[in-house]
Structures are given as C-alpha cells and as structure tokens.
C-alpha cells in the first residue's frame with residue numbers, strides 16, 4: 001500500500017499532517033481509541049461519527065477469538081469500522097503473560113491477512129522500571145522482528161510500524177528509533193510510556209519522546225503507545241507525537257472516572273458536568289449515578305471520548321494559530337510534575353525551534369520564567385546574532401516602550417542621523433530598530449517583572465561591548481547617559497533625542 005505523510009502546519013515539533021494509506025486518510029495529530037475485538041462498550045461505527053478517523057485493536061486477541069472470520073472478511077468488516085485500523089502485535093500480552101509461543105511470522109501473516117492498515121511488528125515492551133541489560137534485550141528482540149517482518153512482508157498492503165523500545169534508557173531509545181528508520185520503516189511507535197505516565201514521570205516521558213524524535217527523520221510520523229490522557233496530550237504533541245492510542249476512555253469509565261482537560265475526577269464526588277457532549281447535556285451527575293453499571297460505563301466512555309477528541313482538536317487549533325507553547329504551558333498548571341516537563345522543553349529550545357514558523361501573526365506572550373525559553377525566541381536570537389552590526393560610531397538605545405518604527409518617505413533613519421538606533425526586547429535585550437519589522441521583536445508582550453527582563457543598563461553595557469565609541473539611552477520620559485560619556489567631561493545637555501531624529505511615528 002502506498003503510504004505518505006504530508007505536513008500541513010507546524011509549531012514547536014508538533015504538526016498537523018495527513019497520513020494517506022491507499023484510499024484511507026488520517027489527519028494528525030489524532031487519537032486512535034483502543035477497541036476490544038470482541039466486546040465493545042462503544043460500537044466502532046459510533047466512533048467514526050464522533051470524529052475518530054482511526055482506531056486501534058489488538059491482533060493477538062483477534063487472532064485468538066475470531067481468527068478465521070477475520071482472515072476471511074478482513075478486520076474492518078469484522079469490527080464494523082471503515083476508517084483506518086491500526087493493529088497492535090500483542091507484544092504487551094507477551095509482557096503481561098510471558099512467552100505466548102508466537103513468532104514474528106505468525107503475527108505479521110495474520111495482520112497482513114486481515115488487511116490491517118497500520119500494523120506494529122512483534123515487539124517486547126521494555127516497561128518501567130527495567131535494568132539496562134533487559135532493556136537492551138527488548139530493543140534487540142523488537143528490532144530483529146521488525147527488520148525480518150519488513151523483509152518478508154514488505155510488499156503487503158499493510159504499512160508496518162516499527163516499535164521503538166528502550167524505556168528510560170535514552171541511548172537505547174535513540175538506537176532503536178535510528179535503526180528502525182534506517183531499516184525503512186515509514187512510521188514508528190514509541191513504547192513503554194504507560195507505567196512512566198502512571199507514575200507521573202512527565203519529565204522522563206518528555207525525554208523519551210525527544211530521544212526517539214531526535215533520532216528519527218522529521219518526515220516519519222511518530223505514534224505514542226497508550227498515551228490517551230487529556231493532561232499530557234499537548235505536551236506529547238508539542239514534542240512531535242502524531243498519533244496516540246488509548247483504552248483510557250473505557251478503563252476510566254469502568255471505574256467511574258470522568259475526564260477533564262486538567263485530569264480526571266470521580267463522578268461520585270462531582271456535582272456538575274462541565275461539558276456539552278451528548279452524555280453530559282442530557283444527564284445530571286445524579287442521573288448518571290443512578291444508571292445500571294453498563295449504561296453508566298457507556299455514558300462515561302462517550303464523555304471521555306469527547307473529552308479526548310476536544311483536547312486533540314485544541315492541539316490542532318493551537319498548532320494552526322501558532323500558540324502550541326501557550327497551550328502546553330496552560331496544561332502544565334494542572335500538575336506540578338507536568339511543570340517539570342516544561343523544564344525539559346526549555347532545555348530543548350533549539351530543537352523545538354526547528355519546527356516553529358519564523359513568522360506568526362499574533363503577539364508573543366512573556367508571562368513567566370518559562371516563557372523566556374519560548375522556541376520563537378531562539379529563532380529570534382539567531383536572527384539578532386546575524387543582524388547586530390555596528391555601522392556608526394554612536395548607538396542610541398530607546399529603552400522605553402515606543403510605537404513601531406514607521407518608514408515614511410523622506411524621514412531620516414537612525415543611520416542617516418549618524419547613529420545606530422536600538423530598542424529593547426524584554427528577553428533578548430538591545431536589538432537594531434530595523435528588526436522592528438521582524439517577528440517577534442515588536443510583537444512581544446511581557447508582563448511586568450517577567451523573568452529575564454533586561455534593564456536599560458544591561459542593554460547599554462551590551463552595546464558598549466560591541467565597540468561603540470558613544471552609547472546613550474533615550475527614553476520618552478527620562479534619559480540615562482552612559483557612564484563612558486559622563487566620564488568624558490562635563491555632562492552635556494541631553495542630545496537631540498532619538499525620538500526627534502529617528503523615523504517618524506504615528
């Protein structure tokens with residue numbers, strides 16, 4: 001089957017993409033609800049109308065329970081769903097129940113036989129915690145099976161997905177991802193995040209994803225196994241995960257758990273339903289609690305699916321608007337451990353900036369120390385390094401907020417006036433006024449006292465370091481003469497302000 005992945009929009013490492021698999025298409029990022037091949041609380045046909053273009057089912061269980069039927073009719077017909085079907089190899093069952101006596105060939109032949117759209121080759125999840133020795137064994141086992149499957153079944157209609165293992169051993173994760181991409185896999189799936197997430201190790205989750213993403217080509221979509229929780233969705237998308245699968249909607253529903261963008265709550269302890277999905281609109285908490293267990297489970301599962309879909313859509317809209325960073329930061333307020341993951345994002349500012357558009361048509365907000373590490377600022381920093389050149393003996397720094405520079409015909413520029421004109425950016429410091437026209441120098445909005453705010457004094461010092469013979473600050477209300485000037489003799493009256501000599505403003 002012809003597989004292609006087209007990126008339509010991007011922000012940080014997140015992207016809106018289109019996976020084409022022959023006649024079926026999947027817009028990413030997307031969540032593939034996990035559907036049991038036999039017992040389903042929410043029928044797969046309903047998933048499609050709820051906006052899920054794909055689902056995940058377990059080929060091991062399907063093979064054990066409905067093998068002949070599935071081979072005869074194909075997986076889509078057997079489970080009653082005509083969207084994209086991804087099948088898991090059953091590697092997780094191997095982890096849970098020990099060796100099941102199946103090899104890569106059986107697993108691959110069955111998945112190809114049932115005409116799965118996307119199929120994970122037989123893997124062995126690393127899990128957590130795990131020694132390096134065992135982790136390496138899982139990587140080797142998964143890699144050997146993956147390469148052998150591609151070699152033997154590469155011509156099948158099914159697109160094979162390479163399972164990246166290694167757990168928290170990041171060197172193994174990188175080796176696994178690189179090896180699979182080099183072997184020719186067009187899509188990868190990062191394993192073992194479930195236990196890491198259950199232990200709220202979000203910073204480690206971020207490092208795992210980054211390890212795999214840095215080692216794989218940008219053009220290869222990355223699936224994240226079992227990561228269907230609204231809380232971590234934006235983080236995983238920002239780090240470059242394109243698809244997710246999760247049974248959380250039904251597992252939570254069975255335990256009476258109601259998903260919220262900030263986490264999940266016990267229905268029994270709730271008083272209101274802050275959602276407008278069909279389940280929530282037609283019932284109250286009391287009415288849901290009075291339902292039979294099976295009915296309540298279905299109603300909660302439907303709500304949870306809507307909550308997950310809403311979060312995926314929120315991520316997509318944030319990418320399209322160029323405010324994925326803001327969304328990740330908003331979500332990080334929900335849990336202190338999630339906040340730790342923001343630190344990992346900050347450490348990888350340069351990598352995240354690679355997928356960040358150079359131009360955005362919106363303001364850039366600096367509200368906290370974390371915002372000072374926005375990837376957009378990394379892009380701007382590189383531009384600044386290229387643009388900062390001394391072309392006159394004198395520099396004038398407009399330290400205070402001023403309107404945008406307007407280039408009007410006949411108006412003298414700073415350079416024509418015999419000096420280089422600079423302005424202040426709250427994080428980047430002094431920058432040539434010409435960059436006013438370049439995002440995000442003039443579009444940055446910083447709250448009072450936001451971290452790293454440059455003071456005029458520091459801006460002047462930086463300009464002096466550039467070798468200007470004379471440096472002065474010009475503000476709207478107050479002028480600060482540079483120390484070097486003052487040393488040179490009697491204080492002179494304030495020079496013609498940068499304002500009067502600089503280009504005309506509205």
Ligand SMILES: [Zn+2]
Nearest residue numbers: 275277280303
């Ligand atoms: Zn709802």
